[in-house]
Amino acid sequence: MKLSVRPLLVAALAVVAAIVGACSTADRGLPAPGTPQQAPLPAPTPPAAVQLPVPAGTALATGAAIVVPPIAQLPTVSHAGTALAYRRDAATHLYAHNSERIYKGMMRPNLYAIGVLDVDINRQGQVTGISWRRAPRHAPEVMAEIVRTVRQAAPYPVPTRMGRVTYSDIWLWDKSGQFQLDTLTEGQL
Numbered sequence: 001m002k003l004s005v006r007p008l009l010v011a012a013l014a015v016v017a018a019i020v021g022a023c024s025t026a027d028r029g030l031p032a033p034g035t036p037q038q039a040p041l042p043a044p045t046p047p048a049a050v051q052l053p054v055p056a057g058t059a060l061a062t063g064a065a066i067v068v069p070p071i072a073q074l075p076t077v078s079h080a081g082t083a084l085a086y087r088r089d090a091a092t093h094l095y096a097h098n099s100e101r102i103y104k105g106m107m108r109p110n111l112y113a114i115g116v117l118d119v120d121i122n123r124q125g126q127v128t129g130i131s132w133r134r135a136p137r138h139a140p141e142v143m144a145e146i147v148r149t150v151r152q153a154a155p156y157p158v159p160t161r162m163g164r165v166t167y168s169d170i171w172l173w174d175k176s177g178q179f180q181l182d183t184l185t186e187g188q189l
Helices: 005-027 083-097 140-152
Strands: 050-052 066-068 113-121 127-134 165-173 179-181
Touching: 066 083, 083 113, 083 140, 083 165, 083 179, 113 140, 127 140, 140 165
Parallel strands: none
Antiparallel strands: 050 066, 113 127, 113 165, 165 179
C-alpha cells in the first residue's frame, strides 16, 4: 500500500492556514469568525458644546465635527505629559475663545499666511513667552493678530504634570481673517 504525500501535505497546509488565520484575527482584536458582533455605542456629545459644521464633500463629512466647549466648560487643568499632548489642550482652549473666528470646513488651497509659533506657559497657565519658529513676514498684521490672540486667551489650562511647557502649533490663516490651527484643522482643498 503506497500513500501519496501530496494529499497529506495539502491537508497539513490547510490546518496551518486555519490556525494562522485564527491567531492573526485575535491579534488584531477582531472577533473570531462566526462570533456575533455588537455595534459600538456612539460617544455622547456634550449638550452645551458648539460643533463646527463640516461641509458635504469634505474629508470629514462623515458626520465628524470639531467639538468646541463653551469657555465656561473649559478645563482649568491639563494632565498632558508632553508638549505635543498639551498642544491639543491649548488648541481647544484657543478655539473656544475665538469660535467666531475659526474657519469652518476645509481651507482654501492658497492660504494668506502660515506661521509656526512657540508659546511658553507657566505653572499658573499664563503666557510667559512667544517666539516665531516660522514667521509669515509678508503679513505683519497677521503676526501681530496671532500674538494678540494667544495673549488674550490666557490663562491656559495649567500643565500640572509638567509644571510649565513650551508648545508649538501651526497657524493657518485665510485672507478673510479666519484661521485654523494645524492641531484641529479640517484639512485643505
